[in-house]
Amino acid sequence: MIRKLFAAGIALATLAAAPVTLAADKIRIATEGAYAPFNMVDSDGNLIGFDVDIANALCEQMEVECEIVAQDWDGIIPGLRARKYDAIIASMSITEERLRVVDFSEKYYSNVLAFVAGKDKNLDVSKKGLNGLVVGAQRATIAGQMLEDKYSDVVTVKLYDTQDNAYLDLASGRLDALLSDKFPAYDWLRTDDGQGFEFKGEDLDINDEIGIAVRKGDDLKDDFSAAIKAIVANGKYEEINKKYFPFSIY
Amino acid sequence: MSWEWSVIWEYLPRLWQGALLTLELVFFSGLIGIILAVPLALMRASHNWVLRALPFAYIFFFRGTPLLVQIFLIYYGAAQFDVIKDSALWPVLKEPYWCAIIAFSLNTAAYSAELIRGAIQAIPKGEIEVSQALGMSKATMIRRIILPRSFGIVFPAYSNELLLMLKGSALASTITLLDLTGMARTIIARTYTPLEMFFAAGMMYLIIAGVMIGCFRLLERRINRYQYYKLDPSQR
Amino acid sequence: MELQGFGHLLLSGTWMTVQLAVSSLLIGLVIGLIGASAKLSDSRILRGIATGYTTIIRGIPELLLVLTLYFGGSQLIMLVAAWFGHDDYIEVGPFAAGVAALSIAFGAYATEVFRMAMLEIPKGQWESAAAMGMGKIQTFFRIILPQLWRLSIPGLGNLFQVLLKDTALVSVVGLNELMRQAAVGAANTKQPFDFYMAAALLYLGLTLIATVITMMLERWSKPELRGSRA
Numbered sequence: 001m002i003r004k005l006f007a008a009g010i011a012l013a014t015l016a017a018a019p020v021t022l023a024a025d026k027i028r029i030a031t032e033g034a035y036a037p038f039n040m041v042d043s044d045g046n047l048i049g050f051d052v053d054i055a056n057a058l059c060e061q062m063e064v065e066c067e068i069v070a071q072d073w074d075g076i077i078p079g080l081r082a083r084k085y086d087a088i089i090a091s092m093s094i095t096e097e098r099l100r101v102v103d104f105s106e107k108y109y110s111n112v113l114a115f116v117a118g119k120d121k122n123l124d125v126s127k128k129g130l131n132g133l134v135v136g137a138q139r140a141t142i143a144g145q146m147l148e149d150k151y152s153d154v155v156t157v158k159l160y161d162t163q164d165n166a167y168l169d170l171a172s173g174r175l176d177a178l179l180s181d182k183f184p185a186y187d188w189l190r191t192d193d194g195q196g197f198e199f200k201g202e203d204l205d206i207n208d209e210i211g212i213a214v215r216k217g218d219d220l221k222d223d224f225s226a227a228i229k230a231i232v233a234n235g236k237y238e239e240i241n242k243k244y245f246p247f248s249i250y
Numbered sequence: 251m252s253w254e255w256s257v258i259w260e261y262l263p264r265l266w267q268g269a270l271l272t273l274e275l276v277f278f279s280g281l282i283g284i285i286l287a288v289p290l291a292l293m294r295a296s297h298n299w300v301l302r303a304l305p306f307a308y309i310f311f312f313r314g315t316p317l318l319v320q321i322f323l324i325y326y327g328a329a330q331f332d333v334i335k336d337s338a339l340w341p342v343l344k345e346p347y348w349c350a351i352i353a354f355s356l357n358t359a360a361y362s363a364e365l366i367r368g369a370i371q372a373i374p375k376g377e378i379e380v381s382q383a384l385g386m387s388k389a390t391m392i393r394r395i396i397l398p399r400s401f402g403i404v405f406p407a408y409s410n411e412l413l414l415m416l417k418g419s420a421l422a423s424t425i426t427l428l429d430l431t432g433m434a435r436t437i438i439a440r441t442y443t444p445l446e447m448f449f450a451a452g453m454m455y456l457i458i459a460g461v462m463i464g465c466f467r468l469l470e471r472r473i474n475r476y477q478y479y480k481l482d483p484s485q486r
Numbered sequence: 487m488e489l490q491g492f493g494h495l496l497l498s499g500t501w502m503t504v505q506l507a508v509s510s511l512l513i514g515l516v517i518g519l520i521g522a523s524a525k526l527s528d529s530r531i532l533r534g535i536a537t538g539y540t541t542i543i544r545g546i547p548e549l550l551l552v553l554t555l556y557f558g559g560s561q562l563i564m565l566v567a568a569w570f571g572h573d574d575y576i577e578v579g580p581f582a583a584g585v586a587a588l589s590i591a592f593g594a595y596a597t598e599v600f601r602m603a604m605l606e607i608p609k610g611q612w613e614s615a616a617a618m619g620m621g622k623i624q625t626f627f628r629i630i631l632p633q634l635w636r637l638s639i640p641g642l643g644n645l646f647q648v649l650l651k652d653t654a655l656v657s658v659v660g661l662n663e664l665m666r667q668a669a670v671g672a673a674n675t676k677q678p679f680d681f682y683m684a685a686a687l688l689y690l691g692l693t694l695i696a697t698v699i700t701m702m703l704e705r706w707s708k709p710e711l712r713g714s715r716a
Contacts, residue, residue, distance in 0.1 A: 072579065136426075140557070144439045158426040159436055161658050162666075164673030165326070169426075171676060172329035174344060193676055314693040315686040316654035318665060323686065326672060327679035413544070420547035424658060431550055444557035452546045452554070459545035 026065035027220070028085035029055050033070040037187055037244050038091040041070070053240045054108055054231075055089045058212075061227040061236070077102060080215060087220060088213040103216050105224035107209035109249045113143050115200045116170070116185055117177040125177075125201030130155050133176040136166045142206055143179045151179075167193065179204075186245060254443055258450045261437050265447075268433025269454050275419045275429060279354035280412055286359035291366035291400075292392065305363060312360035317418050320357055325349040325425045346425040354422075358415050365407045369400035402474050409466035413459055430454055489684060492671035496681075499667030500688050506581065506653045506663055507692075510588035511646060517589060518596025523626075525601050536597065543594035549655050551591060556583035556659040584656030592649050596642060603637035604630070636707040643700030647693050654689070664688055 031039040031051050039049040047068055059066035071079050073090075080088055080102060093111065094104045115135075117123045124130075131154045137143040139159040147157050158175065160166040167188060169175045178185075182203055188194045212228075214220045231237045232250060241248055290305040312320065328334050328343045342348045373396060381391045423432030434451035438444050489496070524536035543551075555562075559578030607630060615625040657665035668685035672678035 075579075139435055140439055148436065148440050157436075159432075159439065160426060161424055162660075162669060162673075164669055167673055168326050168329070168676070168678060172326075172335070174329070191674075193674070311686070311690065314690040316651040316665065316689055318654040318657070319668075319682055319686045319689060322665075322669070322672075323679065323682045327682050330677055330679040417545075417547040420549040421655075423549070431547060431553070434550075435553065438557065444554065445561055448550055448554040448558060452542075452550055455547060455550065456542065456545040 026067050027059065027087065028067050028069060029059075029087045029089050030069050030071040030076055030079060030085040031055070031088070031090040032073050032076065034073070035091055036184075038183075039089075050109075050240065050244050051089045051091055053243070054237075057231050057236050057240060058089075058224060058227040061230050062223055077213070080213060083215075086214065086218070087224065091210055092213055094209050094211045098213065101216070102213045103218065103221045104211035104213055105221050106228055107211050107250075108228050109210050111142070111206070111208040111210060112182045113146060113179055113204040113206055114182040114185060115177050115179055116189070116197050117200050118170075118196055119198050120196075121176070121200075123177060123200045127151065127154050130177070134158060134174065135177045135179060136160055136169060136175040137179045138163045138166055141181070142208055143181060146204065146206065147179050163188075170197065183245065183249060254446055257441055257443050258446050261441070261447070262450070264437060265430065265433055265450055265454060268428055268430040268451075269458065271422075271428060271433075272416070272419050272430040273458065275350055275354060275422055275427075276412065276416050278351055279358055279419075280415060282351070282355035283358035283362055283415075284408075286355065287362035287366055288397070290359060290363035291370060294363060294367045295370045309360045309363055312357050313364070317353070317357050318421055318424065321350065321353040321421055321425060324353050346422070346427050349425060350419075350422040350427055354415065354419065357418070358411060361411050361414075362408060365404050365411060366400055368407075369404035370396055372403050373399050405466075405470055405473055409463075409470070412466075413462060416455070416459060416462065489671065489680065490675050490677075492667075492675065492681070495667040495671055496664065496684055496688060499662060499664035499685075500692070502661065502663040503650075503653050503665075503692070506584055506588070506656060506661070507646070507650050509585045510592055510649060510653075513585065513589035514592030514596055514649070515642075517593025518600050521593060521597030522600030522604055525597060526604055540594045540597050543591055548587065548591050548652050549658065551587040552584060552655050552659060555587045556580060559583050559586070580656060580659045580661035583659060584653070584661055588649055588652055588656070591652065592645060595645050595648075599638050599641035599645065600634060602641070603634050606637055607633055639700065639704050639707055643696070643704070646696055646700070650692055650696055651689065 031047060031049075033039050033041045033047055035049075035051075037049055039047065039051040042048050047070055052068060055066065055068055069085055071085070076088055076090060076092075077098065079085060088102075089108075091109075092098070092104075094107070098104070115123070115125045130151060133155050135147060135151065135155045136158040137147045137160070139161060144159050147155075147159075151157065158166075158169070160169070163180065163184065166175070166178055166180070170178050171193065177200065182199070185199075189197060189199070212221075212224045214224070228237075237250065238248070241250070290308065293301045293305045294309070296302055324343070325346060328339075328349075334340060334343065377395060377399065378391070381395045386394065419429060420431040422429040423435055426432070428436060430451050434447045438447050441447070521536050521539060524532040525540075527533060556578060559582070563578065611629055612625060615629050620628065653663060654665040657663055657669065660666065662670075664685055668681040671684075672681040675681070
């Protein structure tokens, strides 16, 4: 009996306290600040980018106050678990390993792959069209894995430690084509170096979803998922998307 | 997160392929390296300062900078110049294989030249004087006395240099070659088992190093056999 | 050489390289001292562990070590942590993986340098210290260690040069040190030769500074040479 009373008391206390804490406590959100154009630091030291804009739009939708903080990638999950902040919006892929220690909202964008090659090259990105060519990708990325798994029987696969080195070999002519995450490559194509190159063929959907990480069991997960749905529906998402890419990345 | 032996067994043949490329790189680079090192060392030990300065600059550069920088200078650096890209050299420099061989050879030549120079200077002065007294020409002296003697003296240190080359050859993986390290990294890109694959690759390096050390011991006994020569007790 | 405004990147990279090298040196020296003591200890187990350590490290490429600790580090630490009942998700960054790999490699070679130096110190000194009533640990810190430095400096200087050059390997796992910054500059300007040459010259400068410092330490450690022109 005493136990029951005690439980009821806690329930009452939390009920009473809940609205107060929500209003008083702002949500703290971590991002990395080193993954252009998704999250980066401008010359005044402010965090900017797609992830940051999305975070602000979501907070507005949820009608809560938010504070966005920068955190090194290495410590970003431990920091969440240590309650230094409440959510991570940093272009983090939803993976099995991470799901063991954190929860993810629904996706807020999808990572896809695309082939890049010289504008002067008439490249057909089917297996037949790629036959005998030299194709590169960054090692230890989904693009590298994809190339090894799906294309290594017809093309010569070259794996690079950095995306930059792969671009250099694309420019020097050692590579006929490059398979890459589409959005960072899109950024590169807009630079001076990228002028001679373009995307070839259709995007490759690899089922790589980017979500918002929260602590295990935190209700924020559902709040974020609902807010994402809402901003996609009311056009806010599209507005932000357009700022960075002329195509939808949802 | 568990340890998977099966993945090691499954990919062992591909690791072995990578090990063969590693051995090939070490062998050819070592060979070219020693061919380059001998004249460099002779020049370094010369009394003419102009002759001394050139190899000094070369050796200073290649010993004072990381091998990784040297590889990238040759692989990515060469592609910067249209002169090179339009020349007859490009088909060679286009291939990461040759870039690796060139970089490793130049690098090991610099280290070996210093070892050989040290050995030349360690030859007892008396032996040089004797050969001069016997009326040997300079060329004969180098061929008959200085090189064979210094080779015997340098051998232990040179075998050490070859072991360092074996370790350095892992850098071939940074210019897309599938040597032992490159193969392991490529397999990991597919299997996501870094610890197992790097462990297997590390074991293979250890085995290669072990076999190399064994061969050097045998060769050392053969080359410097006078040091191991024991008087037959019955003839005392 | 045209660096097109990327010069400051190379300088910040050089600073990172120095931090990486010095951190690895300090930890590597501690490992080396422990390794040498283990090799000379009376315990067969300790001797075996130390010999295994130096043999393995001297046969395995440093690059493989860097890669293993970077890509396998999280897994390794989590395996150990799970054993103690923790289930934290720990990511190992490039700096930590780099320092770990470089100091482990440095430590193996330093073990040999320290071991040789320890052998050069006459056994009589241990015995007389014991006769004076000093304990083993006290003898080590008061009598042996000060002499050890003097005997080890030339060898350690060489190892530090190797370490400095090996820091370039950590660029492969994405640490923004000199080599990596040169690669960034190379990619952005399409002038790889200029940037890698600039990096090479900066490395030459670093190795030169290290040589000078080693020589100064060597002189400073030998009181009989102080003031003389060597």
